[in-house]
Amino acid sequence: MDKVGNSFDVAIIGGGINGSSIAYQLSKMGRKVIIIEKERLACQASSAAAGMLAAQAEIEQDGPLFQLALKGQAMFSTLSSELFEYTGIDIDYVNKGMLKIAETEEIAEEVKKQVAFQRNWDPTIKWLDSKELREMEPALSPSVSGGMYLPNDGHVQPSKLTQAFAKAAVYFGAEIRENTEVLSFIYENDQVKGVKTTNGIIHSNQVVVATGAWAAKLMSESGLDLRVYPVKGECFSIQTEKPMINTTIFSDKRCYLVPKRNGEIYIGATMIEDTFDNKVTPGGIATLIERATQLVPQIKEATWERVWSGIRPQTGDGLPYLGEHPRWKGLFVAAGHFRNGILLSPITGKLVADLLAGRLLDEVLHSAFLLERHKETAR
Missing domain, CATH: 3.30.9.10 (D-Amino Acid Oxidase, subunit A, domain 2)
Structure with missing residues (x-):
């Protein structure tokens, strides 16, 4: 495939619930997005979860994660209707x-x-x-x-929610490539320029790693010891x-x-x-x-x-990583959501899309989820 046909504004690695949510939000902004999934959409934790939206049952103290959870939970009622309008998929929000x-x-x-x-x-x-x-x-x-x-704690069907996010992203112009594994990143000076995959090179000035428990392995190639x-x-x-x-x-x-x-x-x-x-x-x-x-x-x-x-x-510290690589510009991570991946998926998509658009996050949120904290985080 030629460079033009294989060039995107954002390449998202991982077709799980958070990668698909990020793709949806970015596509709505008019960005040209591709989701790269080494197997099939929602084939790992996103299809195995029970789908609980337990913001106040599982998180027992105030802080950035708790506030993020409350914001994520509050989005589901509107999100359910919105995704159904774009995709016809009922996420079984109860x-x-x-x-x-x-x-x-x-x-x-x-x-x-x-x-x-x-x-x-x-x-x-x-x-x-x-x-x-x-x-x-x-x-x-x-x-x-x-x-x-x-x-006010409910639940959804996670695999349906992931498919709805992905299908809605496609509705707004995104592309999905399944059975395609990312092998390494491509850099030029201090900027990420794309990824090498088992099906060729994909050019992109912004790359998001949303590969869940597999994020540490992929990010080690970039020199980052991510504690996932x-x-x-x-x-x-x-x-x-x-x-x-x-x-x-x-x-x-x-x-x-x-x-x-x-x-x-x-x-x-x-x-x-x-x-x-x-x-x-x-x-x-x-x-x-x-x-x-x-x-x-x-x-x-x-x-x-x-x-x-x-x-x-x-x-290591129980907080997900949401942020840009401390060395390579344009390389972002959204991983480490543990038992809160479904609950946090709507707000993760919104926050990461805002980060890629250059919008500053709330200072407390930014410091809590910043990738640089990996230097202090130990298991």
Whole structure:
């Protein structure tokens, strides 16, 4: 292919949820964008996630990540309609709330403190005792001590959301190349000029690495020791004829149960660090079954559906990397979202698109997610 036909304003490496979100935002700006994916769109963590939008259940203290999560969560209602208009894809956005469960009196005291903290941002959040919990969700075990009710935490279908982002990007002129692996970057002086791939050279003055847990390997070629490492999560799902639960059930110490529109309940997830081996193990699933049935005993009577796993990208300090390479101009990274990749995808797309357009981020956000912090970050 000639240089003109292979030249773009921005090349995005990685066809997962964040790469696709960035492509969507940039394409809407009128930028000429290509997504380069070594396998297929949404083939890794983006299709394995449960899709929880748990801004206030998982992040327990204020800071840049928490504020980013709140902004991301607030975008989903409008985003769902917007993407459906451009693509016809329903991302299965469900907003029926979440229960963060306390299984012991000791944990209950911790969760009650979280309720008081979280009410600073959402006064509808409240503590429910064991009786109130079972009035809301009768299938819950009587042994549960209580829990935090978050009425505004919902969930989506991550693979559909990724496909919708990508299709919407194409609607605005983006190109997608699957089964194409990026081998190295091309530089000229201190500027990135494109990438070498298994299917030829792609010319671009801006490149975004959005390859999740694989970002560190690719970025090492640029001289950056990015502290992103893999954490495997195993999951399974069951099918029920009648709804067993209506809200998402989340136990910090044990597991989560996410009821989907099609009658499936997603149950996950194990956490196994430093492995790209995505096989599902009997031991991992057995542990999840034990934990889930202690929370919702009726699960034992449901129909078995399927098992799967995904590789999450964690960082040394738990914050994602969103920023430009400290040496090479035009080379950006958006990776390391760990368990918040789905939740943060809309705001990640917006922030990275703004960065590439030369717009300055909020100073606190910029300092928190800047790539230069890799020098201080240690696992």
